Each structure stands twice: as structure tokens, then as C-alpha cells.
Amino acid sequence: MKGRILIVDDDREMCGMLEESLVRREFQVEWHLRAEAALEQIHQQDFDVLLTDLNLPGMDGLELCRRVIEAREDIPVVVITAFGSLETAVGALRAGAYDFVTKPVDLDLLVFALERAIKQRRLQQQVRVLRESVRRAQPFDDLLGQSRVMQELYDQLKRLAELDITVLITGESGTGKELAARALHNRGPRRDGPFVAVNCAALPENLLESELFGHVKGAFTGAGEARSGLFQQARGGTLFLDEIGEVPLNLQPKLLRALEQRKVRPVGAAQEVAVDARFVTATNRDLEQDVADGRFREDLYYRLNVVPIEMPPLRARGTDILLLAEHFASQCAKRFDKQVTGLSQPVAEKLLSYSWPGNVRELRNAMERAVALTRFNTLAIEDLPDRLRESQPGPMATDLAGPGELPSLAEVERRHIERVLEAVEGNRTLAARILGLDRKTLYRKLRSKEE
Structure with missing residues (x-):
């Protein structure tokens, strides 16, 4: 059922014709010949749209429109007016009507107006629910969201927080990778220690080693005094290495040793220094592809990717x-x-x-x-x-089918899988999570689609 419509018109034949036509279009329809009866029913029952003629005996359609909007502002009103009565239609819109159609009624235009009104009402209801959700929402630390993919993310973060294990957080820029890293820290046994974050892409290559590992006095020009690196500053807490894919190749072996041996050698020092920190890294790059292209060490990738967490894009x-x-x-x-x-x-x-x-x-x-x-x-x-x-609707916002198109269930499923895959840029693991499938099931469906 597309929606529940209440029709008000003093022409019984018109009401019958509209009911028959709209029921064929999958609407549920009730009708009254007088505005007073319709107003009473609206106080008692819920409808998606009120469709009313303006010329009615007793209370006219314009007054009915005003009263419905006062009593049930959530119900959009579509008015029917005589052809050429533009002034009357404008008066109805000023009174709060959502839209108008002219006589003789073009059924296709009427259905379009009703569908738009129903869509607006449901979106309005959704906004009200979400507004209340904002007031009641319990954020997961600084992460906020109630979608299934976010609930799965919260569950994953909860389970990993208590484990002193290296985590690699992947996802597009702006998805909240640092917030997820902070949640791991705040909910883990090292919560009382420091959370030290560094963006590896923001530091010049010649300074990154010193920033990470520290240096002794005189180690290089300008090193007037010794300085501990971020590995040491994170003692007892968490070191978050953001944009880890930007670490230059010549520094990657030293980073690998620091992660494996939990020791670092400050620049210019003869002795190594022990490191006591949890390591969380993040990237928006495809590190597997970087490994294949020779831009990232394979052994370092596997050392970082002990437990991967993928942040879903907002569009998903x-x-x-x-x-x-x-x-x-x-x-x-x-x-x-x-x-x-x-x-x-x-x-x-x-x-x-x-x-x-x-x-x-x-x-x-x-x-x-x-x-x-x-x-x-x-x-x-x-x-x-x-x-x-100026943006055009994205793939997740388009209608399932065009007017008059009735796809099979298999076709509906195929289109939905394609749209989810497009929204997550082909990431099948994330697509499976959004679709509520395991990866093997998704791969099987994709293979059958290709065949």
C-alpha cells in the first residue's frame, strides 16, 4: 500500500471514480461528501493525505484545510480546484495546503502529487523521530550513529578495547578514524595513560623519524637538546599513527622493528629505549595495493593489520x-x-x-x-x-523503479546489491556488512548475477 488517502468531495460519482482509480494504483481510500464528517474522522484516525475539493456545502475546502492543519499539521492537504481558479489555489497554499490539482483531474498528475505529499510526510515523521533520537542518543564516546553498520562497529570496538593488540583502522577521509582510536583507548586498560596522536602525512620526511623516535643532543643540526619521541611520550597509553600509508619506505623497517621489539633507537643514540604503549594505526589508502605496487612493505602491513576495523562511509x-x-x-x-x-x-x-x-x-x-x-x-x-x-541524487537515494516498472524479487535484490556496492566503491566486505550477509553469501550472489 502506497498510502492512506481521505477524499472529500460533494460529488458522489467523483469520489467513486477517484477511489476506483487510486485503489488500482495501490492506495487505500476512504471518502466523505461533507467536510464536517471528514474532519471528525481525521481526529479519530490517521491518514497520509487529505484530498479535498474547495467547493463544498457547509464548511468549504479552504476552511477544512485550515482546520486540518491546526489539528493535524502532520497530514498534508492536496486541494482540487476548478481550472483557471489560480487565485483560489494560491489561497489554499497560503492556508497551508501542500499542493493543488485542477479539474478535470489528470490522474497521473494527481498520483504524482499524492506520492510527493506522502514522501514529504514520512520524511517529516522521520526527522521528528531523529530529532528525538538526538536528544536520547547515547554516543559511543564521540561516535554517534544508530545504523546497523555503526552498531556492528561499536560491538567490534568494545571487544577490542580490552585487548592490548595492534589495530589498523581503514576508511575514507572524514569517517572518524581518530574517534574510533580514541574510543579504543578510553575503554581499554590504558585509559589513564596518554593518548598520543600523530598524522604521519603532516610531518616532513626529514623530521618524522626524530618526531617518532626522539633524538639525542647534537644528533643533527638544530638538535640543541635531547628530546623524547612520541613512542616514549605514549608510555602507559596509546600511540595513534594516522595516515600510516604515508610513512616513507626508508623509515618503514625502523617502524616495523619498533612495533615488533617494542624498542626504539632515538636519532644519534647508541642505546635503544623500551616502549610501553598500545599501537593503533589508520589510513585512507589501499595498503594491499600499495604493497603490490612496492610503496609499502609487506611485512609491516601484516604487522599493522593484526585486527582491521573499517569505518563505513557516511553515504552507507x-x-x-x-x-x-x-x-x-x-x-x-x-x-x-x-x-x-x-x-x-x-x-x-x-x-x-x-x-x-x-x-x-x-x-x-x-x-x-x-x-x-x-x-x-x-x-x-x-x-x-x-x-x-546543486547536487543530483546519489545512487542510494534513487527510486527503486521507474513509473510502471514492476521488477521481480530477484531484480530488486540485484539492483539493491549494485547500489550498495556503488555506494561503498566496490568494497565487498563493507557491502556484506550493510546488506546483513556473510561474505561467502554475497560472493555467491555476485557470481550468479554475473552468470
């Missing part, structure tokens, strides 16, 4: 997008001392249809900009960055 997290958007908007509203209560429906729809190449970081920046510039209590489309406003 479904309505977590709206949950996070509400969260960031609320944070920014407090910081800017603005009365911003949430997202408008067009904004929510745009956020869900965007592909988010910059992931959570891009979403946070977009919400910061929107809250800073908005002139309203609810964020509007014009508050969003240009790239968001």
Missing part, C-alpha cells in the same frame, strides 16, 4: 545522516547563540540524496555554515553550501 549509514545533521546543528546553534530548532523537509531530503565524498567532516562543516548564515529557526535549502544545493 542511511538516516544517520539526519541524526548527525541535527546533532551538529544543535551544537552550532548553542555556539553561535542562535535559535535554530532543526532541519526543514527539503534540507533533510537534500542531505539524504547527497553522496558525501567528505563524509562526516563535510557534513559537520555544512551544518556549521548553514547555522551561521540562516535567518530562520529552521534550516532552509538556501542555507546549504552550493555543492549541496
Whole structure:
């Protein structure tokens, strides 16, 4: 069933014709000849759309529209008006109607208007639920999300936190790899020790060794005094090496030895120094491909990849997008001392249809900009960055089938698998997690699809 429609028209034949036509289109339909009876039913039952003629005996359609919106603002109203009565239709829209259609009624246009109204209502309900979820949500440390892939991630982090084992966190830029590393630290036995983070890509090659391992006085020009490295500074805690794939090849053997022997030799020193830290690394690169291309040592890769954790991209997290958007908007509203209560429906729809190449970081920046510039209590489309406003729907937001297309169950499954794979850029392990399949089952389905 596409939705439940309540029709109000004083023409019994028109009501019957509309009911018959809409039922064939998979709507559930009820109708009344008078507005008063319809209003009473709306107070008692739930409908997805009210479809009403404007010219009614007693209470007219315009007054009915006003009263329904006052009593049940969650029910969109679509009005039917005589051809050429544009002024009347505009009056209905000003009264709060969602849309209008003209007589004689074009069924295809009517169905389109009803489907849009139902889609807006359900999105509106979803936003309200998510807004409440933001208030009730229990973040996993600084990670926030309720999607299945995030729940699986939390479970994995919980199980690994208590183990003093090397973890490699992979995922696209902006997915929250450092937040996951901090969660491992905060929930583990070394929580009282330091969490030391370094971005290996941010340090010049000639300084990276000294930064990691330290140096003695006079080890090189400018080394006026001895300095302990990050391996030593992380004693009793966690050392997080971000962008580990950017470590130059000539330094990788020393890094491997430090991880295996838990000892480091400061630059210029004769003796090694013991290291007592947990190691967590992260990368947005495909290290297996880097190994194959000779850009990363195979032995170091296997030493780092003891337990892999993959951060899902934002586009694969479904309505977590709206949950996070509400969260960031609320944070920014407090910081800017603005009365911003949430997202408008067009904004929510745009956020869900965007592909988010910059992931959570891009979403946070977009919400910061929107809250800073908005002139309203609810964020509007014009508050969003240009790239968001002008974006076309991504693969996860497109409709399952075009008008009139009724695919088989196998075809529905095939299309959904393809869209999930496209959303995660071909990562079959992550796709299997999102689809709720084990990898062998997914591979079997893919093989049957190719055959």
C-alpha cells in the first residue's frame, strides 16, 4: 500500500471514480461528501493525505484545510480546484495546503502529487523521530550513529578495547578514524595513560623519524637538546599513527622493528629505549595495493593489520545522516547563540540524496555554515553550501523503479546489491556488512548475477 488517502468531495460519482482509480494504483481510500464528517474522522484516525475539493456545502475546502492543519499539521492537504481558479489555489497554499490539482483531474498528475505529499510526510515523521533520537542518543564516546553498520562497529570496538593488540583502522577521509582510536583507548586498560596522536602525512620526511623516535643532543643540526619521541611520550597509553600509508619506505623497517621489539633507537643514540604503549594505526589508502605496487612493505602491513576495523562511509549509514545533521546543528546553534530548532523537509531530503565524498567532516562543516548564515529557526535549502544545493541524487537515494516498472524479487535484490556496492566503491566486505550477509553469501550472489 502506497498510502492512506481521505477524499472529500460533494460529488458522489467523483469520489467513486477517484477511489476506483487510486485503489488500482495501490492506495487505500476512504471518502466523505461533507467536510464536517471528514474532519471528525481525521481526529479519530490517521491518514497520509487529505484530498479535498474547495467547493463544498457547509464548511468549504479552504476552511477544512485550515482546520486540518491546526489539528493535524502532520497530514498534508492536496486541494482540487476548478481550472483557471489560480487565485483560489494560491489561497489554499497560503492556508497551508501542500499542493493543488485542477479539474478535470489528470490522474497521473494527481498520483504524482499524492506520492510527493506522502514522501514529504514520512520524511517529516522521520526527522521528528531523529530529532528525538538526538536528544536520547547515547554516543559511543564521540561516535554517534544508530545504523546497523555503526552498531556492528561499536560491538567490534568494545571487544577490542580490552585487548592490548595492534589495530589498523581503514576508511575514507572524514569517517572518524581518530574517534574510533580514541574510543579504543578510553575503554581499554590504558585509559589513564596518554593518548598520543600523530598524522604521519603532516610531518616532513626529514623530521618524522626524530618526531617518532626522539633524538639525542647534537644528533643533527638544530638538535640543541635531547628530546623524547612520541613512542616514549605514549608510555602507559596509546600511540595513534594516522595516515600510516604515508610513512616513507626508508623509515618503514625502523617502524616495523619498533612495533615488533617494542624498542626504539632515538636519532644519534647508541642505546635503544623500551616502549610501553598500545599501537593503533589508520589510513585512507589501499595498503594491499600499495604493497603490490612496492610503496609499502609487506611485512609491516601484516604487522599493522593484526585486527582491521573499517569505518563505513557516511553515504552507507542511511538516516544517520539526519541524526548527525541535527546533532551538529544543535551544537552550532548553542555556539553561535542562535535559535535554530532543526532541519526543514527539503534540507533533510537534500542531505539524504547527497553522496558525501567528505563524509562526516563535510557534513559537520555544512551544518556549521548553514547555522551561521540562516535567518530562520529552521534550516532552509538556501542555507546549504552550493555543492549541496546543486547536487543530483546519489545512487542510494534513487527510486527503486521507474513509473510502471514492476521488477521481480530477484531484480530488486540485484539492483539493491549494485547500489550498495556503488555506494561503498566496490568494497565487498563493507557491502556484506550493510546488506546483513556473510561474505561467502554475497560472493555467491555476485557470481550468479554475473552468470
